[in-house]
Amino acid sequence: MKKVIEIENLSVFYNEICALENINLTVYEKDFLGIIGPNGGGKSTLLKVIMGLLKPSKGAVKIYGHSIDSLRVPIGYVPQFGSFDREFPISVEDAVLTGCLYGKKLFFPKFLNDDHNTVSTLLKELNIHDLRKRQIGELSGGQLQKVLIARALAAKPKILFLDEPTASVDTSAQGELMELLKELNKKITIVMVSHDIGAISSNVKTIACLNTQLYYHGNPELDNCMVEKLYGCNIDLIAHGVPHRVLGTHKEKSGKEENK
């Protein structure tokens, strides 16, 4: 299988704070990788380094064998907290359309009919078509989240990164989003961060547990020891609601051992 993302001996520091330590991780084509871990575990940081928004303090990241600066394929990104001003004068439609700017030239970039159709289809699929003329600040958290997802998809990405995309959307929308992602996953590689194991476990193909170090990477079958190690004692926090596949029977250690 083709390697899409290769991370070697990666460490990231924010001044003195070590956010990621010696990470080694390879993601293959058409994988659906779920990254879980506690708050401050470095999940967002990992996504940002892979996408080139942050420079590694040590180690290297390659995508399709290239350094991120020489990469020639579109990447989609759904940020956890939009880094933008919600008061910015832009409509939902136009915000999503900015995703279509990938690969266009700086001066007189032309939006094609195709681009407008793509945007319109995405807005319909995500049930926000009737909001398309609204200013971006006039949306609820969940609606805004959907706009960010549509914007990322408008770039027709080969790899899609999502940072806690289900955090503020309601349950039915979460289900729809997962269906959409599964459909997309037939063609593209997806990396999704979540601190909600439930949201991830039943949908992803592989899972990575991150708390500064990479504790586990493999099948989405975790045992309680693993989870306890990752989260400290707060298993309650994770095991809310129905029992998940993630918390498989732990009489015998299931899943692969950590590759530390």
Added chain:
Amino acid sequence: MIASIFKYAFLQNALIACILSSIACGIIGTVIMEKKLVMMSGGIAHASFGGIGLGFLLGVEPIFTALLFSVGTSLSISEINKRSKTNPDLLTGIFWSVGMALGILFISLTPGYPPDMSSYLFGDILTVSRNDLITMIALDIVIIFLIFAGFNMLKAYMFDREFASVLRLPVNFLDYMVYILIALTVVVLIRVAGIILVIALLTAPPATARLFSYNLKNIMLISILTGLVLCLTGLFISYSYNIPSGAVIVLVSGAAYLVSALIKRLINKIRLSSAV
């Protein structure tokens, strides 16, 4: 006044300067407002005072040395900020005062009588020269071309630089473009409103326009028109009552923003009560 316009070249120049500066202010002011670079722009204006002092000391046209200072300040603030993550507000404060101090130093070193600085500090649109106008026209052409041609990219970049960067849009180029355009605009406007007051011209029109539109392109266009009306009104009052133009234009701008905000509130109230 209308009759005098045909008679006096200086009035014609002032009128043209109004139009040209409104264009620059409307477009670049909107960028400054949306990118939250108001304080930095104020800092650039003040730092360019150092350049004006240097011009007097070396005996060259002060506006040219001011341009060097403003572009230098603007790029330095953005570079230092990128590399060291120092708070841009702090950097602005430092460049702001160091630039002014350098200006005072250079002027005190200039032999002979100290030159009259008031037209640089407070602006005087009635003394705008032919050369000033040519500089303004050149700047306007550059601004209009870059913003018009790059509008969609600029909008995406201004909206969300991080996402634009993931899409591999030329965000670094856009950074430089925006910072340099701000520096150029600020200096060219110094002739009209002066170092101390220039920030009003860059903020009042877009702030007013923002009250009435949620569309970036329209905000720019409304800003240009607002700026033009304010500038012409200011010029008229300044000429009729013989008060320094910079101050009048700024006061008119402040008042206009206040009135617009009140009108906007009134409109909202009427809409609300008619909706019920």
